[in-house]
Amino acid sequence: MATLTLGVAAPASAGAGADRRVRIINDTRVTMTQFYASSVDADDWEEDILGNDVLRPGRSVRINIDDGTGECYFDFKAVFADGDVLVRERINVCSISEYRYR
Template sequence: MRKFSAALSLALLVAGVSGAQALDRRVQIVNESSYDIREFYASNTGSKSWEEDILGKHILPAGGTVTINIDDGSGYCKYDFKAVFEDGDTVESGDNNVCELSVFRFTN
């Protein structure tokens, strides 16, 4: 019986880790501001620098939305966001839990 309990505990532990790694990290970014977003960055909170611009050559127009998979393979759920708007202004938001967050809005 003891071997069965240990095996069951190990199986539950592995299943828990797999479940955390399998969490959905897709977030709908909504631009409710009056300005286009030219660049968007999402870096896990353990990173000391911003990752690449997720939008690349695209923009997120004022009033537009885009769904982004923010999974960088690190297993992190907490990310910092940075948006660069067409007028050069930047907005940063830290410690966003993308495993629980499904929509993030930028407003004026």
């Protein structure tokens, strides 16, 4: 079972025009098979950002979490190959540059 925590890096400027690119880091021993980031106001998870790809242990991917609304707060959902699912709510993507799973 993967133990998952948030790692916060140097803040970016908040609000309109803010950088919403976030490096997702898999520091677990389990492959991440799906990753979702949806605005806190969304009713569903949208699409799997990884698509046909996976995020293997020790690897990272940089994702632009800009849906065009100017929103900074997103909910994250990560699904792992062992069946673990982690949902974190209200992540401010305007103030972090990475999110680390451990």
